[in-house]
Amino acid sequence: MKRIISAVAVGAFALGGLALAAPQAHADERVCRGTLGSGDVDSDIRVPAGAKCTLKGTDVDGNIKVERGARLAAHGADIDGNLETWKHASVYIHDTDISGNVEFNHGGRIDLQRNDIDGTVKLWSNRLSGTKVVSRNKIDGDLRCSSNSPRPTGSRNSVEGDKTGQCSRL
16 A cells, blocks of 8 residues: 555656646747847747837747737847747848747848858748848758748858758758
8 A cells, every 4th residue: 555655646746847847838938029128938928010129138938929010120139939020111130139930931032141050041031022041040950941032141151950841041
C-alpha cells in the first residue's frame, strides 16, 4: 500500500513540475500606432490596418503581426517571437535580433538589413509597390523567396539553411 501511495505522490509531483515548466501563452496583445522606445513589451504586438509602428531599441516578448496597408520600422529591437505581415505597405527591420521566423506575404516594400534571425525568412508574392532588399543578415534557418515583384535584391547574407527561389543568390 505504501508503494502505491508513494508512486501516486511521485507521479503527481512529476506532473505538477511539468505544468509549472510549460511556456506561457501570450494572452495579451498590444496595438501599436506610433513609436515604442527602449523598454519591454511583454505581449504580442499588432500593427493594425493603415497604422505605422516604430520600434526603437524595444524588447518584445511575443510575436508581431503587421496588417493590410500598415507600416513597421524596427531599429535595434529584440523580438522574442515571430514576425508576420499580410499585405503590408512597408517594413524596415535593421540591426534587430529575432528569435523566430519572419514571413512577408502579399505586401509592398521590404528592407531587411543587418539582422540576426534564429528562424526561417520567407518572402511570398510581395507585388505591391516598393523594393525588396535582404542584405547582410545572419539567418539560422532558410531564406525562401517566390513570386515577388520586383524580385528581392541584396548580398552578404549568412544563411545556415537553404537559399531558394528568388533569394538563391542573396
